[in-house]
Amino acid sequence: MSIFGRAFFDSSSKFERLLPAQPCLLCGASSNHSWCPQCDSSLPYLKGALCPVCALPAMGGICGRCLQHPPHFARTVAVFAYAFPIDRLVQALKYGEQLTLAAAFAQRLAQRSTQRPDRILPMPLHPARLRERGFNQSQELARHLARQLQVPLLADRARRVRNTAPQSSLPWQERRRNMRNAFACDEPLHGLHVGIVDDVMTSGATLDALSGTLRRAGARDITAYVVARTLPHGMR
Secondary structure (H helix, E strand, O other): OOHHHOHHHOOOOOOOOOOOOOEOOOOOOEOOOOOOHHHHOOOOEOOOOEOOOOOOEOOOOOOHHHHHOOOOOOEEEEEEEOOOOHHHHHHHHHHHOOOHHHHHHHHHHHHHOOOOOOEEEEOOOOHHHHHHHOOOHHHHHHHHHHHHHOOOEOOOOEEEOOOOOOHHHOOHHHHHHHOOOOEEEOOOOOOOEEEEEEEEEOOOHHHHHHHHHHHHOOOOEEEEEEEEEOOOHHHO
């Protein structure tokens, strides 16, 4: 039994735990992992030449957009394109409390990482959003990734000080403005390479805003770690 045969798409209700630990979350076949090898082979892994900064497909080297408008983070480690069924798995983690997925995603992020940062830091949620959701999916991802990479986790050193509108509800051109002055950092980061962990990168505005805050706190280098990268329609 797969996750898609249940009331998974009912966005009006809280996602329930979908399946026992052993069956593959995608097809229901017996598996010792979140999903089975057969399903894994069909997942939308990012392949080919990618911009090392933003992880969008590029014809070798840094893409034109990142050359013209460099973000505050230096590179992006991304595993999947944000497409079916990864989008459903990310939603299962984010809204359905399928926390075992955090370990599976973090393992694949660690496998793609070519550098080891000095610290790992999750994308913070505003306290109001955290109370509503009950947990921070980015912190769960960061906790497992820090363990995989064997680096310290800074769980509460960055804060979201403005309860911004959800980025997904805004046009791309308004997302950067929405994130202005959204974060604060309580930890001096002088000379450190910091890895920021989030579930999905779309425009990159949220990660850029947090990265700017960390730069002002002294971080010398920043890597963005995201489970999935949203691709523009022409690149899908």
